[in-house]
Amino acid sequence: MNAGVIAVSGPGVRITLDDSKRAAKEQEDPMLFLIHEQYIREIYNALWNGGAEAVAVNGQRVTTNTEVFCGGSYIQINGTRQMPPYVIEAIGDTNNLSAALNFYGWFKLGDLQQQNGITRKLEIKEKVMIPAGKLRNYHYAEPVKEGT
Template identity: 45%
Template sequence: MAVLLVCSVAGLTAAAAHATSDGEDLRPAGGDIASLVSDRTLRVEQRQQQADDLQREIDDVLDAADRSSGIDAVARRLRSLRDVAGLSTARGPGIRVTLDDAPRSAATSGVDPNYLVVHQQDLQAFVNALWAGGAEAVSLQGQRLVSTTAIVCVGSTVIIDGRPYSPPYVVEAIGDRPGMTYSLGTSPEVVNYERYVTKYRLGMKVESSDDLVIGPYTGTTSLQYARPLA
């Protein structure tokens, strides 16, 4: 019965991953950018709904397992693994960081425009510092971040697991607040960003919260890797 439970959950998880990753061309050949972004966002939302439906089925299987004394240990183990993998909701005290582009008035003659916008490496610097400081769960723009999450910068837009976002960017982290605060204050990359905040008026706000809620990761859990041709 325990094997059946694991197989059932694994099958549903694989189906959820397929629902969020099935065959989309990530490099469109042309067309209006706004229309392409709108179309991609709609398709992501549709796949997200499919994944949410499958996730509810997984939860139903685990709930049923909790009511069966013979497989309690397996169900508890599965739930603990889901927590570690970021597949369940996290709640607790933490830190919220908001990053934003500089105001239009900062774009004076002689200033490189690249100095006035939040870049991919800036977001990664803050996220990495929070992890290093003891974060147990981290989200960006409300999306749970896990080890396979890709943060990609395309022009002035950041794409997280296929979904485009514009500033301001909000990073939330649940965990050891003193540790995360210390890590932010000592990270060379974060300190460098703060210099640009002072000189070019980039936006940065760090807040402490007693009660943050970060939802589960809902993207694909399947990995793609290169294979030799022969």
């Protein structure tokens, strides 16, 4: 379970982030109306800090091997192109997860929501399903034998 290679379920949260439906005016920066990869990373890092036991973004399990970066009009997660809305799900104590979100930047997204119309939504769920992550093939790394 610690490696994230089996599917898990349990109580948790579902966060939905989406780009603004409002078009930027001529003098406005259009980038302020989009969900960026750093928002997703900030959210799932906050969830880990809040004690999340498993996290997924748009059905992609977040593990130690997960990459999240901007690819222009999409965000790449685990080698797959993801488009908004971005649904981040986490399993854990819902009070702790919510508190961690509030501490680590939920209000920043709220400011962007009010100013630019991006969507952010937090739902407390009795049951969240987190898919298994992909097994990684190792070609160079080998386990170290005890005592060496």
